[in-house]
Amino acid sequence: MALPWYIRILRPVNAVMAGIASLLGVIVATGTIPPMSLLLVPVVFLITGAGNAVNDYYDRDIDAVNRPDRPIPRGEVTPEGAFRYSLLLFVGGVLLATLASPACLGIAVLNSLVLVLYARNLKRLPLAGNLAVAYFSGSIFLFGGAYAGVEGLLLNIPVAGITFLCMTSREILKDAEDIEGDRIGGAHTLPMITGVRNAAALAFLLALCAVIVSYLPIFPWWGAVYVGAITVADVIILAGAALSLRCSDPSCVRASNATGILKNGMFLALAILIASALLL
Template sequence: MNKIYNYIKLTRPLNCLITALVVFVGGIISSQNNSFDRILILASIVAAIVAASGNVINDYFDIEIDKISHPDRPLAKGVIKSSNALWFYFFLNLIALFISYFLYLKLFAITILASAILFLYSFHIKKIPLIGNITVASLTAIAFLFGGLAVNNIKASVVPAVFAFMINLIRELVKDSEDIDGDKSDNVITFPIKYGFEKTKYLILALTIVLIIFTFYPFLIRSYRIEYFIIVMLVVNPLLIYSMKKLFDNDLKENFHRISIILKLNMLFGLIAIFLGK
């Protein structure tokens, strides 16, 4: 049982669940009658599996970094061999490709593209300041578009995709600030390492202000109902503002970690706001 638990932990199941929810909600809000079918469910499962494989290959390449930044992860702890993790990665990708093959051709193509990008990100792209962060944020946005495509209405998923891109770009920069010691030890040059905490914080602040302003857009153009506006105004935006306040408190790893968790939680509230407001 411990072995199975470690493999599940390696995939970061909460992140996979969030990815599946993003695709599912993206499909629901993009459908003409707010319903879902077999293809959307399978598309959500495919997205979760692809996310799982991406987490596995990321930890495979980041073993030395995680020994400092995330020593509790299975590969960093040594409870799973790196060779076994690599086979597990290939297995997950095969499952995702197999399922998506029987869906729309465009979904199959995006699955291949997303898997390739995740590999390239873990292998090299993540070492390029800001470009790596933009890549991860873009993949989250693609998840929304994936859901819209599953119900043949990708246009309706564009606004949620923009939200997903923005908040994930913010969170990626926070995570880089949290992992700065481990990244330095492995000679990974992230934005906080190259430009320092202060410039990183002001970039995060600027992106957050843009995101908060953009949250008004769907309501102003009457794309979403009042339920969306209420949740965004009472929960989502206050949490964003609180996160920014905490961001400037100190430069401790624990502080960045708390902010990262708050932002992840805020993604769920954002999904709820969009789902109820559509």
């Protein structure tokens, strides 16, 4: 009976999506998906799943308030079992990365360390935790690009930058939603210090910066068709972030669905970037 919960603690849907996202980095770098690059998917899946498991271990008190349906608060997985499980997954992901490239191995090791530091320390520091999550999200594209060498990694920097800015914006808003549970768990997030309204303003500014980067003529596929398509995604991103500007309390941010709309806009923007790379 415990096995499904050990699968659930990985957040398997998110982990699979992260693995597939690494292939998008390969596409940006090469315009195709070489068969051997499929190895990147299980590497990212294992490391992402490990990060989710170790995060649940360190967040078990907070999750008892904010996410009582997760495996540890429900008593379906012990904290010690989740921690050992995460270590096993980290080791498996890093070992598998040795079959890719030295650059991929380096990123795999760095990201494993960042995920542990995030769960243990950074998440409870204002803004630092948000930046760590955003870095990991953006680095998935760098990981895919690194499979094709330094040039492939460089081609993915703008895509990673847009992802980093959007994710930082969304993570700040998620913290604004979770102030009550974070306070009980002893976290000190940015919205707790600045207030929800100021945090929402910063989130909007970061989303605006992501939109500006998306318009810069730094992409090989930059042109009228790309600009027209990316404008649709950018409008959704800015609309999502703008919904939170009127909020001064966590319940308002949750009711606005700003984080969900912002996520949808970001996914659409990434889809447009990848489609542009394929068409090029």
